[in-house]
Amino acid sequence: MPTHAQIIDRALHRIVAGYVFPERAVEIDRAIRDRLAAGEYDALTGAAFCEAVTAHLQEVCPDRHLRLLWQDEPQSAEPEDDDTGRAAFLARLRAENQGVRLVEHLHGNIGHLDIRRIADAGEGGRAIAAAMELVAHTRALVLDLRECRGGAPTGAAMWCSYFFADDQVHLNDIYERSTDSTRQYWTVSPLPAPRYPDRPLYVLTSAATFSGGEDVAYTLQALGRAVVVGETTRGGAHPTRRHPVTEHITVTVPTARTVNAVTGTNWEGVGVRPDLPVPAAEALEEAHEDAIRRLG
Incomplete structure (x- = not known):
């Protein structure tokens, strides 16, 4: 079984080599090694050890994707290739089910889509289209991201594309440290289901909404296309890679950063703030009632 020093050394190696802000990675490396030398982790094991290191990583650099994770079930400790x-x-x-948990029509012909993951646009495009096909004739739509924990940037762009008239809307850019390059994300055309560009759109959020779910909420809000209802989200905006450290421990390293085309920044550390703040449990009812009021 690797020692604490070996585990931290392997994790910090990945962070220093890959973290999207190299200068912050140096600070992280120094701070965690100082805590290790001071014996702060000596009495900790398993999940408690990972939680303590994660808290200290985020104390130096408040990045919600920067974590040491414990898994009870053993995994391969061999480095994963991209494929x-x-x-x-x-x-x-x-x-x-490509993240699509529920499609339903509420009273007043208001659509409700419960999305738990943001699918990859390639494999998940048909599922996204199927969901949008089923709400194509509703009078307003509620996109429920309260339990959405993340997903793919390509899928986030595809979801957003359905709510604009064409492929001329610049959504955001993602800068990748490893290649020192920036990829632009625009609305997609053609789409395999009808667009939904001109009817009321609500996005539901909670304190658990994270990463790819936040991408969709933030983008639609920044572009003035949706009303966000619920709670401020967790605040994780950096695309991330996972690296096994031991059979039970993984380090997650943010390797890129998102830059919104409207705001010039992102939701890292601050979350997506709702336009209509209500407890998450009340968000669907609030959005539904607001849609009925607007439509008359």
């Missing part, structure tokens, strides 16, 4: 990591991600999305 293996992507295959596992896509398999998880397939098992979760």
Whole structure:
């Protein structure tokens, strides 16, 4: 079993090599090694050890994607290549119906989509289209992201694309440290289901909404396309890679950053703030009632 020093050394190696802000990675490395030398982790094991290191990582650099994670079930400790990591991600999305949990029509012909993951646009595009096809003739739509924990930037762009008239809307950019390059994300055309560009749109959020779910909420809000209802989200805006450290421990390293085309920044550390703040449990009822009022 690796020692605390070995685990931290492996994790910090990944952070220093890959973290999107290299200068902050140096600060993180120094701070965690100082705590290790002071014996702060000596009495900790398993999940408690990972939680303590994560708290200290985020104390130096408040990045919600920067974490040391414990898994009870053993995993391969061999480094994953890009293809293996992507295959596992896509398999998880397939098992979760590409993130689409529920499609329903509420009273007054208001659509409600409960989305738990943001699918990859390639494999998940048909599921996104199927959901949008089923709400195509509603008078308003509620996009429920209260339990959405993340997903793919390509899927976030596809979801957003349905709510604009064409492919001429610049959504955001993502800067990748490893290649020192920036990829632009625009609305997509053509789409396999009808667009929904001109009817009321509500996005529901909670304190648990994270990462890819926040991407969709923030983008639609920044572009003035949706009313966000619920709670301020968790605040994780940096695309991330996972690296096994031991059979039970993984380090997650943000390797890129999102820059919104309207605001010039993102939701990292601050979350997406709702236009209509209400407890998450009341957000669907609030959005539904507001839509009925608006439509008359």
